[in-house]
Amino acid sequence: MPSLFSPRDIDYLMVVYHLSHVRGTARISDVARYLGVAKPTASLMLKKLMRFGLLRRVNGGYTLTKEGLSICTDMFIKHTIIETALSRLGLDPDEACRLAREIEVLIPMDKALKIWEGMGKPERCPHSDPIKCTTPPPASCRVRVIARIR
Ligand SMILES: [Zn+2]
Structure with missing residues:
Protein backbone atom coordinates (compact mmCIF):
# COMPACT_ATOMS: atom_id res chain seq x y z
CA MET A 1 0.00 0.00 0.00
CA SER A 70 -10.93 3.13 7.50
CA ILE A 71 -8.98 5.18 4.93
CA CYS A 72 -12.22 6.74 3.65
CA THR A 73 -13.21 7.68 7.17
CA ASP A 74 -9.85 9.28 7.99
CA MET A 75 -9.84 11.20 4.70
CA PHE A 76 -13.41 12.38 5.20
CA ILE A 77 -12.65 13.68 8.71
CA LYS A 78 -9.62 15.58 7.39
CA HIS A 79 -11.64 16.73 4.37
CA THR A 80 -14.44 18.30 6.39
CA ILE A 81 -12.03 19.96 8.83
CA ILE A 82 -10.02 21.55 6.03
CA GLU A 83 -13.03 22.67 4.00
CA THR A 84 -14.59 24.18 7.13
CA ALA A 85 -11.37 26.11 7.78
CA LEU A 86 -11.13 27.28 4.16
CA SER A 87 -14.75 28.36 4.02
CA ARG A 88 -14.33 30.31 7.27
CA LEU A 89 -11.45 32.07 5.52
CA GLY A 90 -13.83 33.18 2.77
CA LEU A 91 -14.00 30.46 0.10
CA ASP A 92 -17.39 29.24 -1.02
CA PRO A 93 -18.22 25.71 0.19
CA ASP A 94 -17.69 23.88 -3.12
CA GLU A 95 -14.42 25.72 -3.77
CA ALA A 96 -13.31 24.81 -0.26
CA CYS A 97 -14.35 21.20 -0.91
CA ARG A 98 -12.30 20.95 -4.11
CA LEU A 99 -9.20 22.39 -2.45
CA ALA A 100 -9.69 20.20 0.63
CA ARG A 101 -9.64 17.21 -1.75
CA GLU A 102 -6.04 18.12 -2.64
CA ILE A 103 -4.95 18.85 0.93
CA GLU A 104 -6.60 15.94 2.80
CA VAL A 105 -4.11 13.40 1.37
CA LEU A 106 -1.12 15.48 2.51
CA ILE A 107 -2.02 16.60 6.03
CA PRO A 108 -1.46 14.25 8.98
CA MET A 109 -4.53 13.55 11.13
CA ASP A 110 -3.02 15.11 14.30
CA LYS A 111 -2.45 18.40 12.45
CA ALA A 112 -6.00 18.36 11.07
CA LEU A 113 -7.37 17.76 14.57
CA LYS A 114 -5.30 20.69 15.87
CA ILE A 115 -6.97 22.93 13.26
CA TRP A 116 -10.35 21.51 14.29
CA GLU A 117 -9.67 22.33 17.95
CA GLY A 118 -8.45 25.80 16.96
CA MET A 119 -11.78 26.45 15.23
CA GLY A 120 -13.69 25.53 18.41
CA LYS A 121 -14.49 21.91 17.40
CA PRO A 122 -17.29 22.58 14.90
CA GLU A 123 -19.67 19.61 14.48
CA ARG A 124 -20.60 20.10 10.81
CA CYS A 125 -18.88 21.14 7.58
CA PRO A 126 -20.30 23.98 5.42
CA HIS A 127 -22.43 21.34 3.60
CA SER A 128 -23.90 20.19 6.97
CA ASP A 129 -22.09 16.84 6.91
CA PRO A 130 -20.85 15.64 10.33
CA ILE A 131 -17.13 16.26 10.88
CA LYS A 132 -16.32 13.72 13.59
CA CYS A 133 -17.84 10.54 12.20
CA THR A 134 -17.23 6.82 12.73
CA THR A 135 -18.09 6.27 9.03
CA PRO A 136 -18.64 8.99 6.40
CA PRO A 137 -22.19 9.66 5.16
CA PRO A 138 -22.49 7.64 1.87
CA ALA A 139 -23.56 10.70 -0.13
CA SER A 140 -21.10 13.03 1.58
CA CYS A 141 -20.08 16.40 0.16
CA ARG A 142 -16.76 14.75 -0.78
CA VAL A 143 -18.68 12.46 -3.16
CA ARG A 144 -21.33 14.95 -4.29
CA VAL A 145 -18.94 17.69 -5.33
CA ILE A 146 -16.47 15.39 -7.11
CA ALA A 147 -18.88 12.92 -8.72
CA ARG A 148 -21.67 15.47 -9.24
CA ILE A 149 -24.30 13.22 -7.72
CA ARG A 150 -27.74 14.77 -7.69
ZN1 LIG B 1 -18.54 19.45 3.18
Missing part, protein backbone atom coordinates in the same frame (compact mmCIF):
# COMPACT_ATOMS: atom_id res chain seq x y z
CA PRO A 2 1.34 3.48 -0.82
CA SER A 3 2.23 5.80 2.06
CA LEU A 4 0.55 8.62 0.18
CA PHE A 5 -2.69 8.41 -1.79
CA SER A 6 -3.61 10.68 -4.68
CA PRO A 7 -6.86 12.68 -4.60
CA ARG A 8 -7.98 10.46 -7.50
CA ASP A 9 -7.43 7.25 -5.46
CA ILE A 10 -9.68 8.70 -2.77
CA ASP A 11 -12.32 9.72 -5.37
CA TYR A 12 -12.56 6.05 -6.36
CA LEU A 13 -12.80 4.81 -2.78
CA MET A 14 -15.51 7.37 -1.95
CA VAL A 15 -17.55 6.53 -5.06
CA VAL A 16 -17.28 2.78 -4.42
CA TYR A 17 -18.41 3.44 -0.85
CA HIS A 18 -21.39 5.47 -2.09
CA LEU A 19 -22.41 3.00 -4.82
CA SER A 20 -22.09 -0.11 -2.68
CA HIS A 21 -24.30 1.66 -0.14
CA VAL A 22 -27.12 2.39 -2.61
CA ARG A 23 -26.74 -0.67 -4.88
CA GLY A 24 -25.01 -3.32 -2.76
CA THR A 25 -22.00 -3.26 -5.08
CA ALA A 26 -20.10 -0.75 -7.22
CA ARG A 27 -20.04 -1.87 -10.85
CA ILE A 28 -17.19 -0.70 -13.08
CA SER A 29 -19.59 1.01 -15.53
CA ASP A 30 -21.27 2.99 -12.71
CA VAL A 31 -17.94 4.02 -11.19
CA ALA A 32 -16.75 5.14 -14.64
CA ARG A 33 -19.92 7.18 -15.21
CA TYR A 34 -19.81 8.82 -11.77
CA LEU A 35 -16.20 9.88 -12.28
CA GLY A 36 -16.52 10.77 -15.95
CA VAL A 37 -13.81 8.33 -17.10
CA ALA A 38 -13.72 5.48 -19.64
CA LYS A 39 -14.56 1.98 -18.39
CA PRO A 40 -11.04 0.56 -18.96
CA THR A 41 -9.58 3.45 -16.94
CA ALA A 42 -11.95 2.74 -14.05
CA SER A 43 -11.25 -0.98 -14.30
CA LEU A 44 -7.47 -0.52 -14.02
CA MET A 45 -7.81 1.81 -11.05
CA LEU A 46 -10.24 -0.49 -9.22
CA LYS A 47 -7.87 -3.44 -9.73
CA LYS A 48 -4.98 -1.38 -8.36
CA LEU A 49 -6.97 -0.44 -5.25
CA MET A 50 -7.93 -4.10 -4.83
CA ARG A 51 -4.26 -5.12 -4.95
CA PHE A 52 -3.66 -2.63 -2.11
CA GLY A 53 -6.29 -4.50 -0.09
CA LEU A 54 -8.75 -1.59 -0.08
CA LEU A 55 -11.45 -3.16 -2.26
CA ARG A 56 -12.87 -6.64 -2.73
CA ARG A 57 -15.12 -8.13 -5.39
CA VAL A 58 -18.81 -8.54 -4.55
CA ASN A 59 -21.69 -9.52 -6.88
CA GLY A 60 -19.93 -8.54 -10.09
CA GLY A 61 -18.68 -5.26 -8.67
CA TYR A 62 -16.56 -3.87 -5.85
CA THR A 63 -16.99 -2.87 -2.24
CA LEU A 64 -14.62 -1.47 0.39
CA THR A 65 -12.65 -3.73 2.72
CA LYS A 66 -12.33 -2.75 6.40
CA GLU A 67 -9.01 -1.14 5.52
CA GLY A 68 -10.60 0.78 2.62
CA LEU A 69 -13.39 2.05 4.85
Whole structure:
Protein backbone atom coordinates (compact mmCIF):
# COMPACT_ATOMS: atom_id res chain seq x y z
CA MET A 1 0.00 0.00 0.00
CA PRO A 2 1.34 3.48 -0.82
CA SER A 3 2.23 5.80 2.06
CA LEU A 4 0.55 8.62 0.18
CA PHE A 5 -2.69 8.41 -1.79
CA SER A 6 -3.61 10.68 -4.68
CA PRO A 7 -6.86 12.68 -4.60
CA ARG A 8 -7.98 10.46 -7.50
CA ASP A 9 -7.43 7.25 -5.46
CA ILE A 10 -9.68 8.70 -2.77
CA ASP A 11 -12.32 9.72 -5.37
CA TYR A 12 -12.56 6.05 -6.36
CA LEU A 13 -12.80 4.81 -2.78
CA MET A 14 -15.51 7.37 -1.95
CA VAL A 15 -17.55 6.53 -5.06
CA VAL A 16 -17.28 2.78 -4.42
CA TYR A 17 -18.41 3.44 -0.85
CA HIS A 18 -21.39 5.47 -2.09
CA LEU A 19 -22.41 3.00 -4.82
CA SER A 20 -22.09 -0.11 -2.68
CA HIS A 21 -24.30 1.66 -0.14
CA VAL A 22 -27.12 2.39 -2.61
CA ARG A 23 -26.74 -0.67 -4.88
CA GLY A 24 -25.01 -3.32 -2.76
CA THR A 25 -22.00 -3.26 -5.08
CA ALA A 26 -20.10 -0.75 -7.22
CA ARG A 27 -20.04 -1.87 -10.85
CA ILE A 28 -17.19 -0.70 -13.08
CA SER A 29 -19.59 1.01 -15.53
CA ASP A 30 -21.27 2.99 -12.71
CA VAL A 31 -17.94 4.02 -11.19
CA ALA A 32 -16.75 5.14 -14.64
CA ARG A 33 -19.92 7.18 -15.21
CA TYR A 34 -19.81 8.82 -11.77
CA LEU A 35 -16.20 9.88 -12.28
CA GLY A 36 -16.52 10.77 -15.95
CA VAL A 37 -13.81 8.33 -17.10
CA ALA A 38 -13.72 5.48 -19.64
CA LYS A 39 -14.56 1.98 -18.39
CA PRO A 40 -11.04 0.56 -18.96
CA THR A 41 -9.58 3.45 -16.94
CA ALA A 42 -11.95 2.74 -14.05
CA SER A 43 -11.25 -0.98 -14.30
CA LEU A 44 -7.47 -0.52 -14.02
CA MET A 45 -7.81 1.81 -11.05
CA LEU A 46 -10.24 -0.49 -9.22
CA LYS A 47 -7.87 -3.44 -9.73
CA LYS A 48 -4.98 -1.38 -8.36
CA LEU A 49 -6.97 -0.44 -5.25
CA MET A 50 -7.93 -4.10 -4.83
CA ARG A 51 -4.26 -5.12 -4.95
CA PHE A 52 -3.66 -2.63 -2.11
CA GLY A 53 -6.29 -4.50 -0.09
CA LEU A 54 -8.75 -1.59 -0.08
CA LEU A 55 -11.45 -3.16 -2.26
CA ARG A 56 -12.87 -6.64 -2.73
CA ARG A 57 -15.12 -8.13 -5.39
CA VAL A 58 -18.81 -8.54 -4.55
CA ASN A 59 -21.69 -9.52 -6.88
CA GLY A 60 -19.93 -8.54 -10.09
CA GLY A 61 -18.68 -5.26 -8.67
CA TYR A 62 -16.56 -3.87 -5.85
CA THR A 63 -16.99 -2.87 -2.24
CA LEU A 64 -14.62 -1.47 0.39
CA THR A 65 -12.65 -3.73 2.72
CA LYS A 66 -12.33 -2.75 6.40
CA GLU A 67 -9.01 -1.14 5.52
CA GLY A 68 -10.60 0.78 2.62
CA LEU A 69 -13.39 2.05 4.85
CA SER A 70 -10.93 3.13 7.50
CA ILE A 71 -8.98 5.18 4.93
CA CYS A 72 -12.22 6.74 3.65
CA THR A 73 -13.21 7.68 7.17
CA ASP A 74 -9.85 9.28 7.99
CA MET A 75 -9.84 11.20 4.70
CA PHE A 76 -13.41 12.38 5.20
CA ILE A 77 -12.65 13.68 8.71
CA LYS A 78 -9.62 15.58 7.39
CA HIS A 79 -11.64 16.73 4.37
CA THR A 80 -14.44 18.30 6.39
CA ILE A 81 -12.03 19.96 8.83
CA ILE A 82 -10.02 21.55 6.03
CA GLU A 83 -13.03 22.67 4.00
CA THR A 84 -14.59 24.18 7.13
CA ALA A 85 -11.37 26.11 7.78
CA LEU A 86 -11.13 27.28 4.16
CA SER A 87 -14.75 28.36 4.02
CA ARG A 88 -14.33 30.31 7.27
CA LEU A 89 -11.45 32.07 5.52
CA GLY A 90 -13.83 33.18 2.77
CA LEU A 91 -14.00 30.46 0.10
CA ASP A 92 -17.39 29.24 -1.02
CA PRO A 93 -18.22 25.71 0.19
CA ASP A 94 -17.69 23.88 -3.12
CA GLU A 95 -14.42 25.72 -3.77
CA ALA A 96 -13.31 24.81 -0.26
CA CYS A 97 -14.35 21.20 -0.91
CA ARG A 98 -12.30 20.95 -4.11
CA LEU A 99 -9.20 22.39 -2.45
CA ALA A 100 -9.69 20.20 0.63
CA ARG A 101 -9.64 17.21 -1.75
CA GLU A 102 -6.04 18.12 -2.64
CA ILE A 103 -4.95 18.85 0.93
CA GLU A 104 -6.60 15.94 2.80
CA VAL A 105 -4.11 13.40 1.37
CA LEU A 106 -1.12 15.48 2.51
CA ILE A 107 -2.02 16.60 6.03
CA PRO A 108 -1.46 14.25 8.98
CA MET A 109 -4.53 13.55 11.13
CA ASP A 110 -3.02 15.11 14.30
CA LYS A 111 -2.45 18.40 12.45
CA ALA A 112 -6.00 18.36 11.07
CA LEU A 113 -7.37 17.76 14.57
CA LYS A 114 -5.30 20.69 15.87
CA ILE A 115 -6.97 22.93 13.26
CA TRP A 116 -10.35 21.51 14.29
CA GLU A 117 -9.67 22.33 17.95
CA GLY A 118 -8.45 25.80 16.96
CA MET A 119 -11.78 26.45 15.23
CA GLY A 120 -13.69 25.53 18.41
CA LYS A 121 -14.49 21.91 17.40
CA PRO A 122 -17.29 22.58 14.90
CA GLU A 123 -19.67 19.61 14.48
CA ARG A 124 -20.60 20.10 10.81
CA CYS A 125 -18.88 21.14 7.58
CA PRO A 126 -20.30 23.98 5.42
CA HIS A 127 -22.43 21.34 3.60
CA SER A 128 -23.90 20.19 6.97
CA ASP A 129 -22.09 16.84 6.91
CA PRO A 130 -20.85 15.64 10.33
CA ILE A 131 -17.13 16.26 10.88
CA LYS A 132 -16.32 13.72 13.59
CA CYS A 133 -17.84 10.54 12.20
CA THR A 134 -17.23 6.82 12.73
CA THR A 135 -18.09 6.27 9.03
CA PRO A 136 -18.64 8.99 6.40
CA PRO A 137 -22.19 9.66 5.16
CA PRO A 138 -22.49 7.64 1.87
CA ALA A 139 -23.56 10.70 -0.13
CA SER A 140 -21.10 13.03 1.58
CA CYS A 141 -20.08 16.40 0.16
CA ARG A 142 -16.76 14.75 -0.78
CA VAL A 143 -18.68 12.46 -3.16
CA ARG A 144 -21.33 14.95 -4.29
CA VAL A 145 -18.94 17.69 -5.33
CA ILE A 146 -16.47 15.39 -7.11
CA ALA A 147 -18.88 12.92 -8.72
CA ARG A 148 -21.67 15.47 -9.24
CA ILE A 149 -24.30 13.22 -7.72
CA ARG A 150 -27.74 14.77 -7.69
ZN1 LIG B 1 -18.54 19.45 3.18
